[in-house]
Amino acid sequence: MSNIKNPYLPELATVLRVIEETPNIKSYHVVFNDPELMKSFRFEPGQVGQLSVFGVGESTFVINSPPTRMEYLQFSVMKAGEVTAAIHNLYPGDQVGIRAPLGNWFPYEQMKGRNILFIGGGIGLAPLRTLILFMLDNRADYKDITIIYGSRTPPDLCYKDELKEWEERSDVNLILTVDNEYPGWNKRTGFVPTVLKEVAPAPDNTVAITCGPPIMIKFVLEGLAQLKFKDEDIITTLEKRMKCGIGICGRCNIGSKYVCKDGPVFSLAQLKEMPDEV
């Protein structure tokens, strides 16, 4: 009995660093307190973790640092409810709990040798970031990498330093947009789905990966269909209220699929088989 891992018991971890990404999003660098675990910990890009603030509760976030960079795990947290508010009150040195990795991951093996199109909005860049950094660390495995990313205003863009780096790289095509004109902003304006239409990437040998607010995803999916992307070449990652993280507690299910265990990564082809409860 005692040799069975208790899936509800988090590993203790310490906050190393807090980064203010936007006015309501912060990123956290976190390390397990057990150095051995930090060394042996493995996960795949796109997998999620449950982050605990003891006394308040747990919430699910994607591990948005890539498995190729294991000095720490990064989680990005937008302040929305009770748990995220508590996380926003954390400082370096504070203790948290982590249950990870949970769920499935981006099928990056099948993406090898193909063009990759990332389409993100707001905090939705977090899960894409994992895969982008992973692919940049294995750059030779993939062909063209295009990133369309937008937010409401320029201060709302996440990972600003990395956006700058990607912009300067010749092997990444980064297209940034904000919803409306903004003082000092000289790049595109307009919603992400509109920009997608303007850019009109070719679907040939291309996989599109998208994440963002539900309304953005809805129109991006429509846009990709118009651009003749195949359902199985459109990948998204879902967010749901989760509790157990191991496919039991019953709140993140869409039909017979549990987002915490069978997801969060689904192709559009898979989503179309599921009830419309996203």
Place this chain on the structure above:
Amino acid sequence: MNNAEQIKETIARIFPDVETVICYQQGFDGLHATPYFISIPEQVNKLIWNPLCAQNLTSYLPSIKKKVGIVVKGCDSRTIIQYLQEGLIDRAKVVIIGVPCTGVISVKKVLREIGHQPVVDVVFDDNGNIVVKTQKGEKRLAIADVCPDKCTTCQYPTPLVYDHLIGEPIASNKPKEDVYKDIREFDAKTLEEKRAYWEKEFERCIRCYACRNACPMCICQDSCIAETREPHWISQRLSLQEKFMFHMIHAAHLAGRCVECGECERVCPMDIPVAKLKKKINAEMKELFNYETGVNPDDKPPMYTFNVDEAKIKEHKL
């Protein structure tokens, strides 16, 4: 023509002025009636009207936006009046078919009498009895003996508000001073006895919230503190303390609002006498403010108003 036929005829007449009519049909067995939402007049043939039609259908009204017809008994009509006092429904959008009532049936009491056997058949005779047939035989019970407690002191057998009245009005033959007799008796117990009583009852609570969700006057709906984390007044532990807290808050929120329809108690799967708490508070409201819920649409619930100088509350006298 009996009442059921008259109700059917009335319903047929109010279409298409209304989009839906809420009435009753046979439930899963002969001892149960169930709400029936009619949207075309032809559906009316499955309507039933008998003393099993105990449920207070008016609970559905605040959530229905379209114009609706509804069958109400005297006690149910008090909910409508309370809704009107609190502005929870638009009177113009409700067509009320009032039916004077001589008492309904508590299924729980019948089941106790028949030893919880599955029923084979149920009929009503002309002498105010229900005859329940089971595999083990037949039992004839006086409706007056198996009615919910509220019927034993009913003051308003005829609806207080209606657009169509079925049959003749009935006057109450129950003494008014008996309405809170059970509460006065309970009040005579010592504090320890009362505490022990409620602890024993609430211990069974499974926190299914049937009492809350069936309550017509529970209007917090999806924001109930029983489940919210902000505020975090009640934990999800199954302790007696948490159950007590929930039921006390439920009762307190109904102070001067509970119409004593008894739905909370009727639906409780654990047989907890939850209506008693609310009735106790109503007795206090009557005493303090001379206020009776759900009888006059022009009244204001006492907790909705504030007088610096309340006649019967000494603490307010500065």
Place this chain on the structure above:
Amino acid sequence: MSDTGYLPKEKIKDFLKELAKDAVVYAPCLEGDIVLFRPFSEERTLCLDRPANTPPKSVIYPQSETLFAFQYKKAPEDHQKMSVELKADIGVPNMVIFGARPCDAKGFRIYDRVFIETNTPDPYYRKRRENTLIVTLSCAAPSPGCFCVAVGGGPAHKEGSDVMMTELEGGYVIEPVTEKGRAILGKHVIEDGKPYLKDAQHVQAKAHDEVRNPFAPDELPKISQSLFNFDGFWEQVVGKCVSCGACTYLCPTCYCFNITDEQGIGSGERVRSWDACMFFHFTLEASGHNPRPTKFQRFKNRVGHKFIYYPEKYEGVIACCGCGRCIRYCPVNVDISEIVNYLKDTHQELHWASSRKEGTQPTVGSTKDE
């Protein structure tokens, strides 16, 4: 030792006392008008003549339990910082569930697949399950609303039980189902039951014939997807639902739960408690978005979970044991067997589809007297 035992009725209390020597024995006891599984003691009134109002699921899967305790402490090396200590205690005594009904016992098999037979077994459930002996009483007659034979069970269905008892006039015939259950035969009030076995089988067969089957006999219900996915159907059949948790909390196969931190000062517990998919809060997200905001969607999910999603995952097994409690105790008489009956019947599908086309609403309850 014979394979069958016999417990004379007058020795039932002695038997329970014998079991209670090394286990906590939960038995159906009368409390006022209702029957609940309680730790049995002399003062309690045993009630075996009808199924308990609540299934015994809370014995193995408590309505609320502590997953672990946490305590904040000042870190020894830096008093400005707090460290956290976690403590998980999964100590469980030996337990017996006495007088469960076959539907109740089958419910535990529905849970086993989810909680134990997975790559992340739930240690709390598993420990309790392993430490519990389930002594089931077969049903001699159906209860209001129940329909076990229609969902792969029966009044003497043995799945999930360790021992099956069948009531005869003077006593109970005892058939061990598992190795764990076989030990019962060694208890000294148990007599040889071989002479009574035929009578017991006769009682079981008779009861089987008496249980209603609302679906087509001899086959499990197959749900019509098109009707299942038609919103108008749900709006019509569950318009009366008040969205409470009675059906789920009284259900021997419902297992959805919540996890919350319940805090004191500087310490507290992470608590797992039953939750109900009928509640608005169940799927409400911090952003305010709710993937199942209406009671129709929530009810559809409940029926879907039992009759489509669970069978999809577990080789066609239906996650409803037909105990009938959700029907009997529903505040407004929502009848899941009636709803599933609509869903499986292709004629019904045509009926609903045509009424949809004509813009009218079909008559709910139409199968009842046709």
